[in-house]
Amino acid sequence: MTALFLLLVYSAFVGYELVRPVKRSLRCNSQFVYTLLQICIGTGIGLGVTSCLFFYCMSAFGSSSSKSFWIAVGALGLIVVTAKHCGRRVLPEIEIIHKAVNGQVSMHISGILLLIFSFSLCNSTIWFITQSMAQPYGCLDSCAIWNLRARFLFRSPDTWQVGLSDLLVHSDYPLLLPSLISACWALVQKEDILVPILMGFIYTALTLVLLVLSVGLFRGINQGLLAGITLLSYPNLIIFGASQCADVPLGFYYLSAIVLLVLALSSKGGHCWFLVALSSGLAAWTKNEGIVFALSMFLLLLLCNLRIDRKPTLITLAWIAAGFLIPGGALLLFKVRLSAENDVLSTLSMSLLQQKLFYWPRYQQILCQFGQELFKFPYCRINPIPFLFLYGFIVGSSLNRRYLRGIVASGLAIALVSLGYFFVYVVTPHDLHWHLDWSLKRLILQLWPSVLFLIFIAIAPPEQLRFRTRFRQEVCKSLRRLPHLVLSLF
Amino acid sequence: MLLALLLVETVDSVHPISTISSENQRRTNKLCLAEERFSPCRRFLPAGGLIGYLTDCDVSLLLTSARSEEIISAVLEPPRVYSDHLNYPAPSGSWGLKYYYAQYALCPLILVRSVCPDIFVGDFVEATSSARLEKSGLFIVVKDFGNGTLILRKRG
Structure with a gap:
């Protein structure tokens, strides 16, 4: 427990030092929020980079013992020192402008929101603990894939590659989570059952905190709390977080990359492309779905730079490449030298591909199933999506033009990833109904925090509602129409 | 309005807690039980490599077929058949779930449903399975742990 805490603090410190060069010059009262945001992103990035370096050391020394772990920790320290000395000079500053709102009203709404948020948080925490007590080894997926790999890495440190045998299921899945868990086990020299549980908890908490803080940074903390409550009301976050699967960490890296992309694009002359690339790369190192995301982000980063600067400067491209370097290298090494073939790609032939691509009933x-899943919204009795749109319609958008590019680019990234997922289903060799049924809710969970972030920074915060007569009129009008609207929705 | 909805959703999330937790509780018990059941086996098994995995349904298949090893090979599924994983999560009672639990408990060994390995782990529910298997003359019981878990060796 202490060892895990120390690793977490070290990772947080390392990640924070990596994020810190993206210095702020805030013209707002959200400096504290920004520092917390940096710590939050930094912790996730620190954990991810630790995992990559542990994997590099395992590959280099052929052993997944604690020796490799300590070398990884040393290498990480070296990276931080380098980043500290070089990064600040090279990375320009970010400037975020957030209009402060009327204090009194904001405080009043904050109180209500904070109350509901605290209630949701307590409920979810209790739920997480109950779930973890009920399934201390995680769900079937975690014991067949993630924790099983971690056990292989820990139990056979000198022959850990055996755990990637194609006799086991999904041996082609990247090793962010298994190597992190086994690194912790190697540190404490025992297979502590708490480690995977806490790892699930850390990533679930980081996702929530990141959403609240990032929306809070752009739109005020009230809006952030609202986004947090919406995320907490989605039970899959806790279910999958406590199940020790990689979907929640993947969702965190998606969100982290999207937040950093919006930050990069809304900053005045400042870019944090390195961190966007690093987060995207870590998503790819978490799960195969993350590779689709990383490729989409890579394309977008190039496009964004082409659009902003007309010709991308060599230094920007170098930072993007540097960001992808650590996780991308680990992934490449893993895929080329170690992992088994992917079950979807290995069975694809040109003729089969053509046959599936042109078979429209697929x-x-x-x-249909996408629509059904979005309509049902697993484990939610009331689907929040129509209400979010309705709320957005009532409150309206007071979008700062600064954020627009970031929102459009991030929306495009999510659309590209969704498209990628869609075509994986089109060409899947498995029974389509089974594949959709088994994985679709996970895909929604992975993208949901990022979608919520975009929705909540696109719509106006609740406190601005009071000062807008036209919106008040709209609200009154909408409230009168509300019963009809609700009835028509169901 | 959104707040009201979110409050309803939050309170409502107490509902799935009860259903999901109890469902997982049952599943977890199986996984925890598998850990307990297989932990004594580990001392008698090699430190790594491939070992065979047999369940009740394999015994029935083996004993209803001819008793030559070639036929056994045909009866037991080869180790790498992806369609097996398509049954995953397998309905309760079939071999799928039990296999994953056993694999998790016996890591870093790799369990295969094949007659290639010399050593096998039996994961039986029916008390008669081990006796039937030994009587068939195909396997020798090396160690019976008394909880449906056995270590077997191929005869010859």
Whole structure:
């Protein structure tokens, strides 16, 4: 427990030092929020980079023992020192402008929101603990994939590659989570059952905190709390977080990359492309779905730079490449030298691909199930999506033009990832109904925090509602129409 | 309005807690039980490599077929058949779930449903399975742990 705490603090410190060069010059009262945001992103990045370096050391020394772990920790320290000395000079500053709102009203709404948020948080924490007590080894997925790999790495440190045998299921999944868990086990020299549970808890908490803080930074903390409550009301976050699967960490890295992308694009002359690339790369090192995301982000980063600067400067491209370097290298090494073939790609032939791509009922089935899943919204009795749109319609958007580029680019990234997921279903060799049924809710969970972030920074915060007569009129009008709207929705 | 909805959702999330937790509780017990059941086996098994994995349904298949090893190979599924994983999560009672639990408990050994390895782990529910298997003359019981878990060796 202490060892895990120390690793977490070290990772947080390292990550924070990596994020800190993206210095702020805030013209707002959100300096504290920004520092917390840096710590939050830094912790996730620190954990991810630790995992990558542990994997590099395992590959280099052929052993997943504690020796490799300590070398990884040393290498991480070296990276931080380098980043500290070089980064601040090279990375320009970020400037975020956030209009302060009327204090009294904001405080009043804050109180109500804080109360509901605290209630949700307590409820979710209790739920997480109950779930973890009920399934201390995680769900079937975690014991068949993630924790099983971690056990292989820890129990056979000198022959850890055996755990990537194609006799086991999904041996092609990247090793962020298994190597982190086994690194912790190597540190404490025992297979502590608490480690995977706490790892699940850390990533679930980081996702929530990151969403609240990032929305809070752009739109005020009230809006951030609202986003947090919406995320907490989605039970899959806790279910999958406590199940010790990689979907929640993947969702965190997606969100982290999207937040950093919006920050990069809304900053005045400042870019944090390195961190966007690093987060995207870590998503790819978490799960295969993350590779689709990393590729989409890579394309977008190039496009954004082409659009902003007309010709991308060599230094920007170098930072993007540097960001992808650590996780991308680990992934490449893993995929080329160690992992088994991917179950979807290995069975694809040109003729089969053509056959599936031009078989339209598959598209129809996928779209139908996508729609059904979004309509049902797993484990939620009331689907929040129509209400979010309705709320957005009532409150309206007071979008700062600064954020617009970031929101459009991030929306495009999510659309590209969704498209990628869609075509994986089109060409899947498995029974389509089974594949959709088994994985679709996970994909929604992975993207949901990022979607919420975009929705809540696009719409106006609740306190601005009071000062807008036209919105008040709209609200009154909408409230009168509300019963009809609700009835028509169900 | 959104707040009201979110409050309803939050309170409502207490509902799935009860259903999911109890469902997982059952599943967890199986996993925890598998850990307990297989932990004594580990001392008698090699430190690594491949070992065979047999369940009740394998015994029935083996004993209803001819008793030559070639036929056994045909009856037991080869170790790498992806369609096996398509049953995952397998409905309760079939071999799928039990296999994953056993694999997790016996890591870093790799369990395969094949007759290639010399040593096998039996994961039986029916008390008669081990006796039937030994009587068939195909396997020798090396160690019976008394909880449906056995270590077997191929005869010859």
